[in-house]
């Protein structure tokens with residue numbers, strides 16, 4: 448599998464602006480490195496506050512790392528414009544359904560990334576959006592619908608359409624499907640896997656669901672208090688890991704309690 452993404456030593460410190468200790472530096476992510484191949488799926492697991500979303504946001508460009516660098520096809524993301532980065536990596540957020548604008552039609556919302564990031568003419572934009580709607584199992588007619596005219600499953604498909612309309616190489620989904628009804632969630636995950644097959648997209652999922660992680664992942668990264676505990680293929684981690692946290696997250700028959708003081712290091 449050819450290397451698409453290389454994450455090299457990224458870390459993140461936040462400085463508290465208010466609260467009890469203004470000015471205090473908090474380490475959300477210690478230097479972390481891993482790679483991902485084209486068309487592969489990586490899941491990031493770990494308890495709350497362990498740094499999963501921080502990794503996701505840094506890869507998607509929503510946060511800057513304090514240190515380290517990320518390469519896509521050997522090209523540093525630091526040296527790319529926002530436009531270039533958008534064409535490589537797109538993110539589906541936890542509250543993606545709420546990120547749809549209720550006052551704008553689906554078509555206009557899907558055209559927006561094309562207007563800002565491509566040279567396509569309005570006619571080509573519309574054509575690309577129609578094709579993208581078909582790819583996610585919607586109809587070209589949905590172009591003129593407003594979000595409230597769609598079911599939650601259809602709205603989620605619009606969010607996926609918005610992520611793939613620029614034909615990125617990587618999609619980062621941060622707990623994007625957790626709030627969905629289980630039957631819709633299964634359909635949406637199968638849709639993502641079909642898109643991966645058709646378009647060769649690599650996925651990075653942040654997930655708490657062992658079942659989903661085992662079903663979709665080629666590789667898994669386990670986080671604890673801002674530190675990478677383990678990174679490896681799904682099979683290797685399930686069959687060979689001796690890390691208590693990995694086994695607790697992946698093997699339901701393993702009984703391990705995450706220490707109560709397992710908040711992020713300061």
Ligand SMILES: Nc1ncnc2c1ncn2[C@@H]1O[C@H](COP(=O)(O)OP(=O)(O)OP(=O)(O)O)[C@@H](O)[C@H]1O
Nearest residue numbers: 461473475493494495496497498499500501502711
């Ligand atoms: N903007 C911020 N300012 C200060 N601290 C932050 C900020 N964003 C995240 N943190 C802290 O960094 C740590 C890691 O947060 P992160 O959101 O990456 O965790 P997570 O593993 O995704 O948690 P969850 O599963 O609950 O979403 C947490 O302690 C969090 O409080």
